[in-house]
Amino acid sequence: MSEYRSLSRGELSELLAELKDKFTHYREKGLSLDMSRGKPGGEQLNTTDKLLDALGSESRKLTENGFDVRNYGLPDGIPECKRLFSGLLGVPAENIIVCGNSSLNLMFDYISQCMTHGTGGCEPWIKQGNVKFACPVPGYDRHFKVLEYFGIEMINVPMTAEGPDMDVLEELIKDGSVKGMFCVPKYSNPEGITYSDKTVERIAAMKPAARDFRIIWDNAYIVHDIYDEGDTLSEIFAQCKKYGSEDMVIEVVSSSKITYPGAGVAAIAASNANIAEIKKRLSVQTIGHDKVNQLRHVLFLKDADGIAKHMEIQAEHLRPRFALVLQKFENEFSGKGIAEWTKPKGGYFINLVVPDGCASRVVALCRHAGVTLTDAGAAFPYGKDPNDSNIRIAPSYPSLDELSAAMEVLCVCVELAAVEKLLSE
Numbered sequence: 001m002s003e004y005r006s007l008s009r010g011e012l013s014e015l016l017a018e019l020k021d022k023f024t025h026y027r028e029k030g031l032s033l034d035m036s037r038g039k040p041g042g043e044q045l046n047t048t049d050k051l052l053d054a055l056g057s058e059s060r061k062l063t064e065n066g067f068d069v070r071n072y073g074l075p076d077g078i079p080e081c082k083r084l085f086s087g088l089l090g091v092p093a094e095n096i097i098v099c100g101n102s103s104l105n106l107m108f109d110y111i112s113q114c115m116t117h118g119t120g121g122c123e124p125w126i127k128q129g130n131v132k133f134a135c136p137v138p139g140y141d142r143h144f145k146v147l148e149y150f151g152i153e154m155i156n157v158p159m160t161a162e163g164p165d166m167d168v169l170e171e172l173i174k175d176g177s178v179k180g181m182f183c184v185p186k187y188s189n190p191e192g193i194t195y196s197d198k199t200v201e202r203i204a205a206m207k208p209a210a211r212d213f214r215i216i217w218d219n220a221y222i223v224h225d226i227y228d229e230g231d232t233l234s235e236i237f238a239q240c241k242k243y244g245s246e247d248m249v250i251e252v253v254s255s256s257k258i259t260y261p262g263a264g265v266a267a268i269a270a271s272n273a274n275i276a277e278i279k280k281r282l283s284v285q286t287i288g289h290d291k292v293n294q295l296r297h298v299l300f301l302k303d304a305d306g307i308a309k310h311m312e313i314q315a316e317h318l319r320p321r322f323a324l325v326l327q328k329f330e331n332e333f334s335g336k337g338i339a340e341w342t343k344p345k346g347g348y349f350i351n352l353v354v355p356d357g358c359a360s361r362v363v364a365l366c367r368h369a370g371v372t373l374t375d376a377g378a379a380f381p382y383g384k385d386p387n388d389s390n391i392r393i394a395p396s397y398p399s400l401d402e403l404s405a406a407m408e409v410l411c412v413c414v415e416l417a418a419v420e421k422l423l424s425e
């Protein structure tokens with residue numbers, strides 16, 4: 001800490017008393033604001049409501065190859081929806097399976113399949129003893145929960161401004177018990193980092209000791225730019241092709257944050273061999289996903305251009321929320337040396353880093369004052385942030401007024417925790 005660090009103990013004590021008064025003032029307001037998850041707000045959801053009319057009872061119910069979407073069948077999805085995702089991902093339609101409403105579900109099922117049946121002709125992971133995953137941190141809490149559920153050991157790999165620290169990752173994969181990695185390559189959750197071309201190429205070029213090493217390329221924020229100028233992400237399978245490593249990557253995506261998070265469409269993209277393995281399991285698991293919803297999405301979104309236009313409308317809702325948070329941080333923290341934060345060009349999150357040892361105190365103080373944030377530590381395996389310094393900010397859900405009130409509280413709590421810490425040193 002620079003500026004606050006240079007204050008005398010007397011000055012810090014005075015500041016602490018002021019901050020405590022401010023905190024009491026906010027606590028007495030009896031706020032009840034939830035910023036714990038990256039969900040669209042109600043108004044943002046309304047912008048998608050024409051989706052509900054896209055398939056009225058009088059309209060078409062047949063796919064382009066004459067299949068009735070109301071009936072059982074087509075477990076790998078309707079052809080026009082495969083084409084929609086093909087346009088979105090830049091992957092051939094035959095390498096895509098369109099499924100139900102959740103990509104998290106697809107990831108869980110894929111890990112489960114590797115555990116019980118193995119992949120690439122290798123032994124099931126559960127028979128291979130202690131299996132491990134590389135985990136870029138901070139990361140998406142639900143990835144870590146899936147791994148924890150299956151008893152897969154998680155090893156932290158620090159994130160850099162260009163993606164995971166590749167020197168660390170390349171070293172880690174020399175261990176044959178390291179079987180994979182979950183990652184969010186564009187507008188990562190929670191930092192909003194997009195992997196650089198060099199990082200994507202180094203990932204594609206990896207030669208892990210484990211033949212059954214799998215990267216779950218979770219492209220949840222692939223088209224989620226907030227500004228006209230967004231980040232670009234190199235297409236992973238094109239890079240893998242150069243190195244013959246297509247079997248190493250399983251890509252997932254969904255329309256959760258394009259249309260409705262509870263009623264979107266999810267898809268999985270993979271090499272021919274991996275698609276064959278997944279289809280074999282799916283043929284037992286389901287007689288078909290919700291094809292009515294798949295067709296509705298095609299009629300509403302149309303194609304990749306249609307998706308891009310719809311995302312511009314979504315961005316109009318997110319932009320002022322991101323601007324409000326960033327402006328507030330700038331106003332309240334600049335020059336004090338008590339916080340750093342990311343300035344993403346897209347996605348759903350801003351990452352705030354407070355002094356070591358202060359994140360859980362900040363989150364607890366906020367909760368006390370009626371503002372619920374994502375739990376401190378959630379962005380790390382086992383819920384343990386080694387520095388206790390990381391806080392995920394999810395500005396999408398509250399109204400602008402609520403967000404502004406929540407930011408007032410958060411900023412006071414960060415200062416309070418930081419000054420307490422300085423006084424305790």
Ligand SMILES: Cc1ncc(COP(=O)(O)O)c(C=O)c1O
Nearest residue numbers: 102103104140184189220254256
């Ligand atoms: C990185 C990431 N992946 C997946 C999901 C969940 O996606 P789905 O709704 O498709 O299950 C989220 C939701 O916040 C996410 O942030």
